[in-house]
Amino acid sequence: MISPKEVQKIAQLARIELAPGEEEKLSKDLESILRYMDSIAEVAVEDIEESMHTVQVNVFRSDRKVEKFDDAAPLVAPAPRKEKGFIKVKKIIG
Amino acid sequence: MTIINLGDLTIESARSLLHEGKISARELTSIYQEEINTKNPELNAYLEVFDDTFAEAKEIDERLRSGEAPRALEGIPFAIKDNILIKDRICSAASRILENYQASYDAFVIKKLREAGALFLGRTNMDEFAMGSSTENSAFGATKNPYDPSRVPGGSSGGSAVSVASNLALAALGSDTGGSIRQPAGFCGVVGLKPTYGAVSRSGLIAMASSLDQIGPIAKTVRDAELIFDVIKGKDLLDSTSVQYQPQIPNLKSKKLRVGVPKEYFSVKGGEGIDKDVLGVINKAIETLRGLGHEIKEVSLPHTPYALSCYYIIAPAEISANLARYDGVRYGLYKEGKNVIEEYFKTRAAGLGEEVRRRIILGTYVLSAGYYEAYYGRASKVRSLIKKDFENVFREVDLLITPISPKPAFKIGEKIDDPLSMYLEDIFLVTANLAGVPALSLPFGQVDRGGVSLPVGIQLIASWFSESILFEAGKILESHR
Numbered sequence: 001m002i003s004p005k006e007v008q009k010i011a012q013l014a015r016i017e018l019a020p021g022e023e024e025k026l027s028k029d030l031e032s033i034l035r036y037m038d039s040i041a042e043v044a045v046e047d048i049e050e051s052m053h054t055v056q057v058n059v060f061r062s063d064r065k066v067e068k069f070d071d072a073a074p075l076v077a078p079a080p081r082k083e084k085g086f087i088k089v090k091k092i093i094g
Numbered sequence: 095m096t097i098i099n100l101g102d103l104t105i106e107s108a109r110s111l112l113h114e115g116k117i118s119a120r121e122l123t124s125i126y127q128e129e130i131n132t133k134n135p136e137l138n139a140y141l142e143v144f145d146d147t148f149a150e151a152k153e154i155d156e157r158l159r160s161g162e163a164p165r166a167l168e169g170i171p172f173a174i175k176d177n178i179l180i181k182d183r184i185c186s187a188a189s190r191i192l193e194n195y196q197a198s199y200d201a202f203v204i205k206k207l208r209e210a211g212a213l214f215l216g217r218t219n220m221d222e223f224a225m226g227s228s229t230e231n232s233a234f235g236a237t238k239n240p241y242d243p244s245r246v247p248g249g250s251s252g253g254s255a256v257s258v259a260s261n262l263a264l265a266a267l268g269s270d271t272g273g274s275i276r277q278p279a280g281f282c283g284v285v286g287l288k289p290t291y292g293a294v295s296r297s298g299l300i301a302m303a304s305s306l307d308q309i310g311p312i313a314k315t316v317r318d319a320e321l322i323f324d325v326i327k328g329k330d331l332l333d334s335t336s337v338q339y340q341p342q343i344p345n346l347k348s349k350k351l352r353v354g355v356p357k358e359y360f361s362v363k364g365g366e367g368i369d370k371d372v373l374g375v376i377n378k379a380i381e382t383l384r385g386l387g388h389e390i391k392e393v394s395l396p397h398t399p400y401a402l403s404c405y406y407i408i409a410p411a412e413i414s415a416n417l418a419r420y421d422g423v424r425y426g427l428y429k430e431g432k433n434v435i436e437e438y439f440k441t442r443a444a445g446l447g448e449e450v451r452r453r454i455i456l457g458t459y460v461l462s463a464g465y466y467e468a469y470y471g472r473a474s475k476v477r478s479l480i481k482k483d484f485e486n487v488f489r490e491v492d493l494l495i496t497p498i499s500p501k502p503a504f505k506i507g508e509k510i511d512d513p514l515s516m517y518l519e520d521i522f523l524v525t526a527n528l529a530g531v532p533a534l535s536l537p538f539g540q541v542d543r544g545g546v547s548l549p550v551g552i553q554l555i556a557s558w559f560s561e562s563i564l565f566e567a568g569k570i571l572e573s574h575r
Contacts, residue, residue: 007455014414014458015421015435016451017443030456032514037403037469043476050474051481053305054530055292055558059334074198080428089423090434 002030098125100261105170105318108264112158112169119151119158119169119213122264126171126215130262138237139247139256141176142184143216150213157211166325168211173263175254176217177224178309179298180204187300188232189222191426191445201298202333203267203309203326210325215263218253222447223417224274224302226250227519230510231449238506239281242546245503248278254312255282265322266312271302272405273498273523275310276535276553280498283537283549285568286312287319290559291530292337294323295330303412304335306405306527316536316568323561342560351388351567354491355380358398359522362500369501375539375550376497382574383495383567391491395483398525400476405524406517407460407473413450414457420445452513481529488557493567495554496522498535502548526555534564538575 004023007030011018018026072085081088098117111117127143134140154169174180177187179197181204186192200208207214221231229237229252237252239245240260247256251268255278258266268275270288279286287310294309301307311322329338362368368376384390422428422441429440446454460469487494499519509516526533533555540547552571556563 002459010455010458010462013462014454015418015438015442016446016454017439019443026452026455029452029513030459033406033456033517036514036517037407040400040403040407040472040476041468043397043400043472043479045472045475045479048475048478050471051478052474053291053335054481054528055290055335055337057292057335057337061331061334077198078195078425080422080426087424090437092434 001034002027098122100125100129103264104315105167105265105313105321108170109164109168113164115158119154120148122169123147123151123171123213123215126261126263129260130215133260133262136238136243137240137256137260137262138235139218139253139260139262140173140216141186141188141219141234141253144183144214147171147213147215154211154213165209165211166321167207169213170211171213171215171264172207173215173218173254173257173266174204175220175251175266175268177220177269177300178203178267179300180214180217183217185217185300187223188220188234189445189447189450190233191420191441193233193427195425199298202295202330204298206326206328218251218257218266220253221250222450223300224250224269224271225413225449225453227273227277227516228504228506228509229253229278230506231447233447236506239503241283241548242503242543244505245548246281246506248281248503250274250278251312252278255279255284255286258282258284258312258314265314265318267309268312269299269307269309270527271306272409272527273520275312276523276533277499277519279312279535280537280551281503281549283551284312284314285316285319285537286310286535287323287561287564288526288533289323289327289561290532292335293327293339293532293559293561295328295333295336297330297332301416303409304416305412306409308527316534316565316572319534320565340559341562342557343562351383351493351563352491353380353383353388353390353567354393354487354494355390356393356395356398356487356494356496358395359496362521367500368497371541372497372499372501372550375541376495376552379538379552379571380495382571386570386574393487393491393494395480395487395525397476397479397483401480401525401528402517402521404473404476404480405520405528407469408477408528410453410457411461411470412457414454414461417446417450417454449513477528480525484529484531484557493554493556493563495552498522498551498553502541502543502550522553531558532556532561532564534568536568536572538571
């Protein structure tokens with residue numbers, strides 16, 4: 001149902017490097033999990049709305065005044081690579 | 095100083111002792127720290143014990159001595175699950191990827207506990223990112239069940255449950271996405287509450303599956319769990335799904351409760367069903383309620399058999415999105431690569447454990463083009479039906495009584511190589527998260543396994559914002575144990 005090759009493709013999408021041989025093991029694990037999950041195909045769901053949340057609340061709020069935020073240091077601090085208050089990454093556009 | 099028997103101590107009794115000056119917050123803190131020093135090397139309940147709790151206890155003592163009225167949790171020493179942020183402390187979610195991550199703010203619940211006078215002893219072990227039912231998935235070693243160290247304490251809040259069960263803290267916070275408070279509480283013989291979704295803010299909780307996650311108390315008594323819940327609940331601007339808690343005052347026709355026994359929970363497929371000794375404990379609880387004059391009624395929640403499938407589609411889908419942020423850029427582990435994309439791959443491979451990677455991949459799969467409709471879309475519809483089942487059943491009864499787990503605590507290593515059998519542990523628990531209703535687990539009996547007595551509990555489920563019914567029924571059962 002989900003081949004090692006397909007696992008490899010999904011892992012690419014999920015940005016996870018697999019160890020050698022890991023796709024075979026994952027393919028076996030996922031096979032048994034997905035077989036169990038297939039039971040939901042039996043449920044009649046025509047005209048049923050999808051539930052993304054359980055308690056219906058209005059998650060929107062009214063606009064608030066934007067205040068100047070000048071305490072960025074603790075937010076930048078955990079970044080593994082940083083310079084002069086900025087988070088540093090390698091060049092992404094070639 | 096008064097001689098304290100930690101086994102009998104509750105939040106209420108500790109508060110009186112502190113208020114009457116029979117013990118100081120410093121003494122209480124030291125007693126727990128000594129217990130931790132003695133027992134934690136074997137149990138591995140704590141990942142870190144804070145070194146300045148004693149100094150904070152001193153402030154509490156000064157406050158108590160000044161004659162100020164004690165606050166709700168004045169001087170009560172807590173253990174905190176390692177996915178709840180405490181400012182300036184490491185918060186690792188028991189993952190290598192966050193091993194050295196220091197929180198820059200307090201979670202809402204931590205703020206609330208501080209304002210109520212609580213003390214924090216340390217942060218507790220858990221399954222990595224709260225993914226697991228045994229605490230074996232921690233990157234920092236498994237936690238042991240205090241009743242039998244060859245067995246698991248349950249999970250993912252295993253460290254929190256063990257700390258309360260072994261007197262390494264008077265109370266604890268855990269988080270529950272699909273049973274992670276209730277199952278370890280059950281395996282360790284303590285009380286656990288998963289509140290109504292939205293009752294407690296998730297701000298400062300490291301997200302696993304945002305539509306299912308709730309923070310809740312683990313405590314020794316139902317009353318203690320209630321006291322903590324009263325402190326931590328409430329609307330928070332930083333969690334748009336949190337609500338102003340408006341308790342549903344039970345519209346009880348008489349003092350008698352209508353207790354539903356959902357038949358689907360007693361005819362599970364998969365595994366070998368419910369252990370007969372566990373069933374014996376549930377039946378005893380049902381008969382106790384009946385004997386006290388409460389109405390017992392068999393009820394049906396017809397979509398229960400699909401709940402676990404539904405959960406293990408929706409939760410991994412949300413996990414795959416929530417955990418995309420661990421990429422080695424903003425926080426956590428970083429592995430060098432030749433470009434930024436390669437760095438994502440290497441960092442995530444090195445920092446995320448096996449179960450976490452499995453769930454991210456499963457979640458990415460069920461959301462991917464061509465499979466979305468069959469899996470995530472369909473599961474979201476089944477979720478509506480599960481919710482509807484609860485709406486219908488709570489027109490007939492005030493609460494439901496069910497098992498927590500099919501069996502008592504299992505052996506370390508027994509299920510770790512078989513993910514599906516581990517997932518089946520959550521079969522009675524995920525429904526409450528999918529529907530958002532509150533659920534309480536409490537100990538009610540013991541079973542003998544190889545000469546060792548293991549605790550067995552029961553689960554009570556009530557309607558949205560009806561925690562008060564859970565506390566009421568829980569206290570009744572507790573006093574007739």
